[in-house]
Amino acid sequence: MAVYTKVSDTQLAHFLSAYDVGMPRTFKGIAEGVENSNFYLETDRDRFILTLYEKRVNADELPFFLSLMQYLVAAGLPTAAPIADRKGETLKALNGRPAALIQFVTGVSKDAPDEEDCAALGMMLARLHKATAGFGGNRKNNLSVEGWKALVARCAGRADECADGLDTFINEEVAALARAWPAGDALPRGVIHADLFPDNVLFTGHEITGIIDFYFACTDFYAYDLSVCLNSWCFDARRKFIPGHARAMINAYEAERRLSDVEKKSLPLLARGASLRFLLTRLYDWLNQEPNALVTVKDPLEYAEKSRFFRSDELRELLHDKNS
Ligand SMILES: Nc1ncnc2c1ncn2[C@@H]1O[C@H](COP(=O)(O)OP(=O)(O)OP(=O)(O)O)[C@@H](O)[C@H]1O
Numbered sequence: 001m002a003v004y005t006k007v008s009d010t011q012l013a014h015f016l017s018a019y020d021v022g023m024p025r026t027f028k029g030i031a032e033g034v035e036n037s038n039f040y041l042e043t044d045r046d047r048f049i050l051t052l053y054e055k056r057v058n059a060d061e062l063p064f065f066l067s068l069m070q071y072l073v074a075a076g077l078p079t080a081a082p083i084a085d086r087k088g089e090t091l092k093a094l095n096g097r098p099a100a101l102i103q104f105v106t107g108v109s110k111d112a113p114d115e116e117d118c119a120a121l122g123m124m125l126a127r128l129h130k131a132t133a134g135f136g137g138n139r140k141n142n143l144s145v146e147g148w149k150a151l152v153a154r155c156a157g158r159a160d161e162c163a164d165g166l167d168t169f170i171n172e173e174v175a176a177l178a179r180a181w182p183a184g185d186a187l188p189r190g191v192i193h194a195d196l197f198p199d200n201v202l203f204t205g206h207e208i209t210g211i212i213d214f215y216f217a218c219t220d221f222y223a224y225d226l227s228v229c230l231n232s233w234c235f236d237a238r239r240k241f242i243p244g245h246a247r248a249m250i251n252a253y254e255a256e257r258r259l260s261d262v263e264k265k266s267l268p269l270l271a272r273g274a275s276l277r278f279l280l281t282r283l284y285d286w287l288n289q290e291p292n293a294l295v296t297v298k299d300p301l302e303y304a305e306k307s308r309f310f311r312s313d314e315l316r317e318l319l320h321d322k323n324s
Pocket residue numbers: 002030032033034035036037038049080102103104105106109195197199200210212213215
């Protein structure tokens with residue numbers, strides 16, 4: 001459960017007094033997520049998520065995330081809208097943390113998405129990329145090559161505490177990817193979600209009813225966003241790649257936004273980069289666990305395995321077969 005900062009009834013009542021959202025009926029910490037503190041709030045009028053932003057979110061960047069969410073709602077995407085208080089403000093503070101009240105979206109995330117879900121996701125991702133093209137904001141991806149190097153430095157050679165040989169693996173991977181990573185103008189780019197894992201997509205049946213958690217959104221390659229999804233949607237519980245999921249996702253993406261040959265060729269490398277990003281953030285969290293937080297730390301080694309997979313030719317062959 002991700003609750004790093006607790007909120008008392010008195011603090012909640014004071015916070016809500018700035019809004020026109022009714023009286024609280026139910027208020028409880030949410031049993032998922034690792035990044036921010038999230039609470040489910042039900043009032044006599046509606047349902048909301050109260051988010052208190054924690055360690056990895058830079059408060060200066062919150063206006064970018066919240067305005068992006070507002071923009072996407074207005075563009076007709078099923079994203080959660082930030083709620084404004086009586087003064088029209090969406091970004092507030094609570095218990096020493098930046099905080100926002102977000103519209104609750106219905107639906108459930110899938111623990112084990114199937115091909116149809118992957119296809120729905122692929123299409124939604126392409127729609128998202130087309131929609132953000134009209135959004136004026138920009139944000140550097142601070143979890144790309146430079147960010148990986150900074151995370152490696154902050155883990156200070158302790159990766160082998162997690163698994164023997166992991167330190168060497170990570171250092172070699174960062175060096176290899178830093179050499180091969182495409183230049184900024186080499187591939188089509190724009191504002192991407194950058195963390196579109198199954199737990200950030202809510203479904204009713206096979207229909208996507210909500211995309212949440214835009215707090216890593218940034219300006220980067222569209223194909224990198226797709227490669228984050230290949231990492232997080234296209235492996236089974238035993239971490240075995242499921243080609244049918246990847247095919248369904250890429251085909252549906254392409255039905256909405258065609259990938260260029262250069263984008264397709266870059267996917268295996270970008271997917272390795274995405275594996276490394278999640279390996280490193282998970283490793284950092286694994287090495288720096290907060291004893292008082294209610295949080296389930298995620299396994300860094302899942303992404304070391306995926307990274308090894310993306311070094312193989314399997315995805316390249318799948319993309320080649322798709323084209324022939
Ligand atoms: N707007 C929303 N509507 C409905 N449920 C939501 C909403 N926002 C968050 N949730 C629920 O809260 C959980 C945690 O939210 P979120 O994924 O934003 O947390 P996080 O700590 O940023 O997680 P992550 O580890 O994915 O980065 C979600 O899995 C979902 O169940």
